[in-house]
Amino acid sequence: MEQKIFQEFLGERGLKLTKERAAVLREVFSFHGHFEPEHLYFRIRGSGSKASRASVYRTLSLLVESGLVEKVTRTDRGNVYEHTYGHRHHDHMICDACGGIIEFYSEKLESLQAEICEQNSFSGSSHTLEIRGRCETCQGKGLEDR
Amino acid sequence: MEQKIFQEFLGERGLKLTKERAAVLREVFSFHGHFEPEHLYFRIRGSGSKASRASVYRTLSLLVESGLVEKVTRTDRGNVYEHTYGHRHHDHMICDACGGIIEFYSEKLESLQAEICEQNSFSGSSHTLEIRGRCETCQGKGLEDR
DNA sequence: CATTCAATTGAAACTTAATCTCAATTTCAG
DNA sequence: CTGAAATTGAGATTAAGTTTCAATTGAATG
Numbered sequence: 001m002e003q004k005i006f007q008e009f010l011g012e013r014g015l016k017l018t019k020e021r022a023a024v025l026r027e028v029f030s031f032h033g034h035f036e037p038e039h040l041y042f043r044i045r046g047s048g049s050k051a052s053r054a055s056v057y058r059t060l061s062l063l064v065e066s067g068l069v070e071k072v073t074r075t076d077r078g079n080v081y082e083h084t085y086g087h088r089h090h091d092h093m094i095c096d097a098c099g100g101i102i103e104f105y106s107e108k109l110e111s112l113q114a115e116i117c118e119q120n121s122f123s124g125s126s127h128t129l130e131i132r133g134r135c136e137t138c139q140g141k142g143l144e145d146r
Numbered sequence: 147m148e149q150k151i152f153q154e155f156l157g158e159r160g161l162k163l164t165k166e167r168a169a170v171l172r173e174v175f176s177f178h179g180h181f182e183p184e185h186l187y188f189r190i191r192g193s194g195s196k197a198s199r200a201s202v203y204r205t206l207s208l209l210v211e212s213g214l215v216e217k218v219t220r221t222d223r224g225n226v227y228e229h230t231y232g233h234r235h236h237d238h239m240i241c242d243a244c245g246g247i248i249e250f251y252s253e254k255l256e257s258l259q260a261e262i263c264e265q266n267s268f269s270g271s272s273h274t275l276e277i278r279g280r281c282e283t284c285q286g287k288g289l290e291d292r
Numbered sequence: 293c294a295t296t297c298a299a300t301t302g303a304a305a306c307t308t309a310a311t312c313t314c315a316a317t318t319t320c321a322g
Numbered sequence: 323c324t325g326a327a328a329t330t331g332a333g334a335t336t337a338a339g340t341t342t343c344a345a346t347t348g349a350a351t352g
Binding site: 096101106112113117124129132133134145 | 277
Binding site for chain 3: 016018019036038053056058077078079108119
C-alpha cells in the first residue's frame with residue numbers, strides 16, 4: 001500500500017521506483033518506531049538489499065516530501081524519523097536522562113493549534129510539540145542530562 | 147542584572163567571569179530576537195570585543211545551563227537561540243515560505259502540558275511547540291517551501 | 293610583590309551528519 | 323535495439339560544533 005502511494009508520488013515527478021528506493025521504503029516500513037538515517041543504512045545492508053548512504057538520504061527526503069515519513073526531531077547527532085502512513089499524528093515526550101521517546105496524542109492540543117493560528121492570522125499546516133523532562137523510570141535517580 | 151545572575155552561576159561552579167564570557171553575555175543581551183552562534187560570533191568581532199569561536203560556543207552552553215538563554219530550534223544550518231531572561235516563556239510559529247518566526251504565548255498550552263505529563267507519569271520540565279505553515283503575508287502567494 | 297596552580301583561551305585539528313560531484317550504469321519510451 | 327534522462331555509489335566536500343593542547347590569565351596565598 002505504501003509502495004503504491006510512493007510510486008504514484010514518484011510518477012507525478014517523472015521519477016522511478018528503483019531497487020534502491022524500494023529497499024529503503026521496505027526497510028522503513030518493516031518496523032514501527034523511530035530511526036536515524038545511519039541506522040537505516042545499516043539495517044538495509046544487513047537485510048540482503050543494498051543502497052548507498054547517498055541513496056538512503058536521497059530517498060528519505062523523497063519519503064518526507066511524499067508524506068509517508070516525518071522528521072520527528074533533531075538531536076545533536078542527527079535527525080530522527082518515523083513512518084507516519086497508517087499512524088495518526090501524535091507528539092513526543094523525550095526523556096533527558098535516557099533519551100527515550102514516548103508518543104502521545106491529545107485532541108485538546110489539536111484544537112488548540114487551530115485556535116492559536118486563528119488568533120495570529122497564521123495558516124498552520126502542522127505542529128510539533130516536544131515535552132522534555134524525565135520518564136517514569138528515570139525520575140528521582142539523579143541521572144545526568146545526556 | 148543578567149551579569150549578576152551569570153556571575154553567581156559561574157561562582158557556584160568555580161568558574162570565572164572572564165572578558166570573553168562577559169563579551170558574549172553583553173552581546174547576547176544587547177538585542178532582542180533570535181540568533182545563531184556564528185552570527186553572534188561576528189557581532190562580537192564587530193563590536194570591538196573579542197572572543198574566539200570556541201569561546202562563543204563554550205559560553206553559549208554555559209548560558210543555556212544557567213537558564214539565561216534557550217535553544218529555540220534546530221535548523222538544517224544549526225541551532226537558533228534567544229535570551230530568555232526577562233521574557234516570559236513562549237512558543238513559535240515558523241513560516242515555511244519566508245522563514246519568519248512569530249512568538250506567541252498560550253496559557254491553555256501551559257496547563258495542557260501539565261495535564262499530558264500527568265497522564266503519562268512523565269515529569270516535564272519544559273516544552274517546545276512549533277507550528278509550521280504560512281504567515282499572514284506569505285499566504286496565497288504560491289511560494290515554495292524553503 | 294612574587295609564586296603558584298587551576299581555569300581559560302585561541303588556533304587548528306577533528307568529528308560527524310549530510311550533501312554534492314561525476315563517471316558509470318540503469319531504465320524505459322519509442 | 324537505441325538514446326535521452328534518471329539514478330547510482332564512492333569518495334570528496336561542507337559546515338556546525340567539539341576537542342586538543344600549549345600558552346596565558348588571574349585569583350589566592352605567602
